[in-house]
Amino acid sequence: VITRPDDVFVVTTPKAGTTWVCQIVHQLRCLEANYIGEKDNYDEINCVVPFIEMAHDCGVDVDAEQVANPRVFKTHAWYPQCPKGSRYVWVVRDPEDTAWSFFNFFQGWLFEPGEVSLHQFLTEFVFARGAPTSDMNNASFWDHLISWWPHRQDEEVLLVFFEDLKADLPGTIHHIANFLGWCTNDEGKLNEATQKASLEYMLQHSGQFDEHILKKERNPHMGLPLDAGFGQSKVREGTSGTGGKNIPVDLKEKFDQRWKQVEKVTGCATYEEMRQKHGRSMRQKM
Numbered sequence: 001v002i003t004r005p006d007d008v009f010v011v012t013t014p015k016a017g018t019t020w021v022c023q024i025v026h027q028l029r030c031l032e033a034n035y036i037g038e039k040d041n042y043d044e045i046n047c048v049v050p051f052i053e054m055a056h057d058c059g060v061d062v063d064a065e066q067v068a069n070p071r072v073f074k075t076h077a078w079y080p081q082c083p084k085g086s087r088y089v090w091v092v093r094d095p096e097d098t099a100w101s102f103f104n105f106f107q108g109w110l111f112e113p114g115e116v117s118l119h120q121f122l123t124e125f126v127f128a129r130g131a132p133t134s135d136m137n138n139a140s141f142w143d144h145l146i147s148w149w150p151h152r153q154d155e156e157v158l159l160v161f162f163e164d165l166k167a168d169l170p171g172t173i174h175h176i177a178n179f180l181g182w183c184t185n186d187e188g189k190l191n192e193a194t195q196k197a198s199l200e201y202m203l204q205h206s207g208q209f210d211e212h213i214l215k216k217e218r219n220p221h222m223g224l225p226l227d228a229g230f231g232q233s234k235v236r237e238g239t240s241g242t243g244g245k246n247i248p249v250d251l252k253e254k255f256d257q258r259w260k261q262v263e264k265v266t267g268c269a270t271y272e273e274m275r276q277k278h279g280r281s282m283r284q285k286m
Contacts, residue, residue: 001052004071008088009073012093015101020165027197031192032182032189035068052075053136054218058214079147081135087157090159093161094244097162100246127251129143142262146262160172169194215228
């Protein structure tokens with residue numbers, strides 16, 4: 001993609017609240033531009049917020065104009081592979097919750113329930129990932145986080161924690177709006193963005209957040225039935241802590257071992273410590 005200074009990239013590891021924040025940023029973008037009439041009339045969120053890694057597969061021209069300006073993109077790229085020269089809302093989530101959500105996203109699409117165990121999925125997929133070996137690979141959760149961490153306080157980067165969205169959606173949306181400079185003095189628009197990003201609203205419109213376009217394009221190439229994964233929305237309860245309750249005990253030790261990579265860079269012994277440390281530093285900065 002040929003970037004513009006006012007472009008916005010929603011950057012996450014998979015299953016860290018990507019769809020949620022894409023909906024938030026899309027709503028704020030359209031409300032700021034007073035593009036009210038058709039902003040909710042889209043087939044699927046990727047139609048209005050292109051997923052740059054999969055845009056070609058879905059026939060999307062990433063350099064085209066979008067439904068409103070500025071343009072907004074979604075990516076799972078770690079820092080070295082992410083297009084530069086724009087603004088970035090970087091979203092992170094607890095690694096165990098992320099892994100649990102990843103498993104549930106693939107189950108019923110890439111494999112049938114019961115066909116692959118959680119233990120197998122974590123061992124052969126989540127923990128098998130490391131630094132990308134090509135532009136077609138995503139980084140592991142840990143490599144992704146390490147790559148972006150040194151840039152967390154760059155002027156063009158805003159770090160958002162999934163757990164803060166859960167705890168205080170209106171406040172976090174205000175924080176995102178202030179960073180982007182959109183709707184900052186219009187409580188009516190901010191309230192509408194909050195309502196359209198609520199769990200209740202997104203569940204009622206779950207077909208707009210289910211990746212059906214990507215699945216339709218990719219399924220034949222993966223040897224899957226054309227409708228594999230259809231009707232399986234990405235909008236779930238989005239709870240925090242569920243992953244830890246389901247992760248096998250022996251694999252919790254592997255999560256702790258992989259976190260040591262992060263601790264060397266952040267100085268934080270746990271994810272929650274990292275979240276609290278960043279939150280304090282951001283409050284002091286503000």
